[in-house]
Amino acid sequence: xEISQKELQLKHLPxxxxxxxxxxxxxxxxxxxxxxIGSSATPQISKNKLKKLLKVKMFEESKDEYRQRKKEKKKxxxxxxxxxxxxxxxxxxxxxxKKRRYAEKNQPQSNLTxxxxxxxxxxxxxxxxxxxxxxxxxxxxxxxxxxxASKLYITSFSSALKSRMxxxxxxxxxxxxxxxNFTELNYLEFFNSNDVDSNAxxxxxxxxxxxxxxxxxxxxxxxxxxxxxxxxxxxxxEELFDDKIYIIGGIVDRNRHKNLCLNxxxxxxxxxxxxxxxxxxxxxxxxxxxxxxxxxxxxKYLENRDWKEAFDAIIPKRKGAKLKDNTLSENSxxxxxxxxxxxxxxGDDKIVQNSTN
Numbered sequence: 001x002e003i004s005q006k007e008l009q010l011k012h013l014p015x016x017x018x019x020x021x022x023x024x025x026x027x028x029x030x031x032x033x034x035x036x037i038g039s040s041a042t043p044q045i046s047k048n049k050l051k052k053l054l055k056v057k058m059f060e061e062s063k064d065e066y067r068q069r070k071k072e073k074k075k076x077x078x079x080x081x082x083x084x085x086x087x088x089x090x091x092x093x094x095x096x097x098k099k100r101r102y103a104e105k106n107q108p109q110s111n112l113t114x115x116x117x118x119x120x121x122x123x124x125x126x127x128x129x130x131x132x133x134x135x136x137x138x139x140x141x142x143x144x145x146x147x148x149a150s151k152l153y154i155t156s157f158s159s160a161l162k163s164r165m166x167x168x169x170x171x172x173x174x175x176x177x178x179x180x181n182f183t184e185l186n187y188l189e190f191f192n193s194n195d196v197d198s199n200a201x202x203x204x205x206x207x208x209x210x211x212x213x214x215x216x217x218x219x220x221x222x223x224x225x226x227x228x229x230x231x232x233x234x235x236x237x238e239e240l241f242d243d244k245i246y247i248i249g250g251i252v253d254r255n256r257h258k259n260l261c262l263n264x265x266x267x268x269x270x271x272x273x274x275x276x277x278x279x280x281x282x283x284x285x286x287x288x289x290x291x292x293x294x295x296x297x298x299x300k301y302l303e304n305r306d307w308k309e310a311f312d313a314i315i316p317k318r319k320g321a322k323l324k325d326n327t328l329s330e331n332s333x334x335x336x337x338x339x340x341x342x343x344x345x346x347g348d349d350k351i352v353q354n355s356t357n
Contacts, residue, residue, distance in 0.1 A: 022054060022057045022058060022061065023050075025057065026050070026054065026057060107146075107147075107148070107149050108147075108148050109149050109151075109178070110148050110149065110150045110151070110242070110302050111151070111242035112150045112151065112240060112241075112242050112246070112298070113150070113151040113153070113191075113242075113244070113245045113246070114150050114151065114152050114153070114245075114246050114248065114295060114298060115152075115153045115154075115155055115187050115191075115245055115246070115248070116136065116139065116152070116153070116154045116247075116248050116250040116291065116295075117155060117156060117186075117187060117228075117247050117248065117249055117250050118136075118154050118155060118156045118157045118161050118250040119155070119156035119186060119250075120250060120251040120253075120260070121159055121160040121161040122159070122160070123251065123253060123257060124160075124251060124252060124253060126164075128251075128252040128253060129160055129164040130164055130168060132161060132164075132250060132252045132291065133164045133165045133167075133169070134168060135252070135290055135291040135292045136154060136165070136250070136291070136292075137169050137172070138292035138296075139180070139291065139292050139295045139296075140152070140172075140179055140180045142292065142295060142296045142299055143179040143180065143295075143299065144176065146299040146300075146302075146303075147302075147303050148299070148303060149179055149299075150298065150299060150302065152179060152180045152181070152295075153180075153181050153182075153183065153187075153190065154180065154182045154250070155183055155185060155186055155187040156184065156185070156186045156187075157182045157183060158184045161250075187226070187245070188217040188218075188222075188223075188226075188268070189217060191225075191226075191245055192217050192222060220269065223268070223269055223271075224271070225243060225244055226244070226245050226247060226270045226271065227244050227245070227246050227247065227270070227271045227273055228247045228261055228262075228270050228271070228272040228273075229246055229247060229248050229249075229261075229272075229273060229274060229275070229294060230249060230259075230262045230265065230272055230274060231286070231287050231288045231289075232258075232259045232261070232262040233262055233272040233273050233274045235271075235272060235273040235274065236273060236274060236275075237273045237274065237275055237276060239305075240298065240301060240302070246298065247265075247270075248291055248294050248295060249261035249264075250291060252291070255286075255288065274287070275287075275294070275297060275307070275311075276307055277315075280307055280308040280311055280323065280324055281315065281321050281322065282321070282322045282323075282324055283315075283321050283322075284319065284320030284321075285319045289315070293314055293315065293316070296314045297310045297311065297314045297315075298310075300313050300314055308323065311323075
């Protein structure tokens with residue numbers, strides 16, 4: 001690539017002089033723009049705007065140099081990796097091979113249904129909507145590459161969150177419906193008008209127009225199959241069942257809205273529960289996880305039905321998570337026996353405590 005005389009001059013100038021030269025160029029450009037619109041006045045521009053223009057100009061002048069430095073850094077890292085592999089090989093140690101992830105061609109499909117409740121977008125800031133969109137993307141990716149896929153649905157998907165998803169991942173509507181499906185209906189309406197236990201993978205073939213009646217979606221018997229997962233619940237999940245629909249609150253709120261998902265479940269007369277983290281893991285922080293971490297734990301649990309292994313593999317180490325001993329202490333066992341269990345529900349809103357008698 002040929003370098004102009006002007007670029008050569010700028011390249012060898014000290015940084016302050018280079019800035020001054022570029023600043024003069026910016027001023028000349030602004031004056032020429034004013035001349036085009038027939039104005040002879042000195043262009044008025046704020047200091048912040050001038051800084052931004054200068055930053056852009058400096059990047060344009062040095063982008064070739066930046067690319068070269070990045071290329072050299074990448075080559076150096078590759079050479080260092082080759083050197084490390086050679087050292088390990090000489091010591092008789094087989095070096096680790098980084099494998100690229102591929103979705104399994106014959107990935108088994110579980111009958112377990114997970115629903116992300118996206119009805120809270122009006123409670124989130126712009127930044128939190130971005131985080132939620134990213135976490136939904138990670139849920140899709142986790143389901144796609146997991147050993148066993150689950151049925152994943154995003155309900156109440158409309159308005160602000162949908163707009164942010166278009167920005168974060170413009171091709172989300174083309175995602176494989178085997179691994180994720182979107183609907184504007186809320187979960188009570190959607191799962192009543194659609195047979196999620198059928199073998200149909202593509203929700204586009206399902207009829208969304210058959211709206212359920214009010215009495216249908218509010219019947220006690222119908223609501224028994226829903227379990228809302230929330231860390232604020234006192235009930236522990238001991239097992240996951242294929243005939244249940246597990247709801248995860250699709251919200252990132254930095255803990256502003258207390259008991260939001262719990263209150264919603266109680267108001268709707270839906271069972272609620274939480275993952276049995278405290279039974280297997282000691283954590284230094286609160287047992288509140290991101291949307292994708294909760295979903296990834298469920299997927300990991302589906303592999304071998306082991307909560308302990310699922311928590312150890314997924315919960316981030318930054319939360320100070322440590323595995324408990326295989327046998328619980330007498331005090332811990334007594335505390336767990338005094339807790340409520342998700343299977344102890346009877347009827348619409350009645351909960352019966354576990355009894356050791």
